Ligand SMILES: Nc1ncnc2c1ncn2[C@@H]1O[C@H](COP(=O)(O)OP(=O)(O)OP(=O)(O)O)[C@@H](O)[C@H]1O
């Protein structure tokens with residue numbers, strides 16, 4: 001995948017205007033020779049925007065054919081590009097038969113403050129994919145207790161929408177996506193690792209419930225969609241490090257061997273892109289420390305070392321990305337994580353993120369008619385944080401007194417009241433609040449928000465107790 005380039009966009013209409021002004025001359029002056037039109041600079045100026053098309057489960061169409069049809073459709077419709085869905089054209093029977101939805105992504109990198117990219121500024125990059133309907137394939141470790149790993153075929157229905165649902169500020173998601181794209185490109189082009197060094201290990205660390213595991217899964221899903229032209233098959237293997245080491249070490253030895261044998265088999269197929277997710281990677285570090293200090297049977301040293309050697313070996317395969325998470329924010333002393341190229345801190349949600357998380361919850365409850373009771377509630381769209389802030393800064397007289405604005409002010413209050421709650425707690429809050437309202441079958445959004453603020457305060461006080 002080529003990476004979008006950073007360019008200054010030049011509006012061709014501006015260019016025209018400046019030419020006309022340059023060309024203004026005195027009436028009596030002799031006519032200047034006609035100025036040639038400016039050279040076509042557009043191709044250099046275009047920004048790459050992803051357009052993702054999800055095929056219907058029933059579709060058997062060829063991906064290339066669907067991609068070509070969507071490219072044609074985009075060419076014919078002079079769209080403006082903003083993140084979000086675009087309708088599947090009803091007048092195109094091939095697309096309506098095969099495509100479930102089409103979504104534009106990544107435009108927010110290029111525009112701010114509700115601006116949109118216009119069709120002539122954009123080179124759409126169309127990704128067509130079909131979701132795997134299979135759930136995780138679980139590996140039970142024999143005694144029917146904790147499984148050592150789960151495996152998914154990507155992109156999976158289970159992770160659909162996860163990327164969009166995760167809200168972080170500071171461009172974390174884009175940074176991860178670009179990083180992985182560069183790592184895969186370097187590998188694909190065979191860049192000499194002795195000359196330019198990089199690896200494919202990502203560590204996300206931070207407090208509990210901040211979305212680290214979800215972000216790893218969502219990133220794997222997104223990459224499986226964006227790179228399907230190169231890797232038509234993708235798998236995600238989630239290693240349960242905790243279960244590996246909560247057992248007797250002699251058992252663990254066998255489990256580690258079995259696990260890596262399985263991963264190695266996947267990796268040998270060069271069209272496969274394999275994501276290995278090791279959650280709570282600190283449990284490996286703790287196991288190694290215990291092994292080295294001699295407080296564990298000598299067997300354990302062998303197991304931990306075997307695991308690290310296997311990880312090192314895996315790291316050299318070009319088609320593997322290792323995703324790790326940890327709740328420990330201090331440096332983790334563990335060989336392969338030491339060398340992670342991206343160590344990103346994932347902190348508790350900021351005010352803006354809290355507002356957006358709660359807004360998405362509320363919007364879902366409105367969509368599903370759990371919150372209603374006034375007219376036109378079905379079509380109620382709450383403004384996002386930026387537009388809500390803009391409106392708040394307007395003089396009071398010009399502010400809307402309509403429902404969406406009024407509710408968004410209340411929502412902001414709720415987001416403020418939730419300082420200290422994790423993303424996980426925030427996503428549960430609307431449910432807890434609903435259980436606390438007096439009339440759950442006739443729930444007015446404004447009343448609901450007031451209950452939610454009380455619930456948040458109660459949750460926070462329990463947290464501090
Ligand atoms: N920034 C966020 N934006 C949206 N949702 C979030 C965010 N952070 C957490 N969540 C929600 O919280 C839930 C838990 O997230 P997840 O399990 O990924 O957190 P975690 O950081 O891995 O937690 P732990 O450290 O306890 O393993 C997810 O279902 C996700 O929807």
Ligand SMILES: [Mg+2]
Pocket residue numbers: 212213214279325
């Ligand atoms: Mg986690």
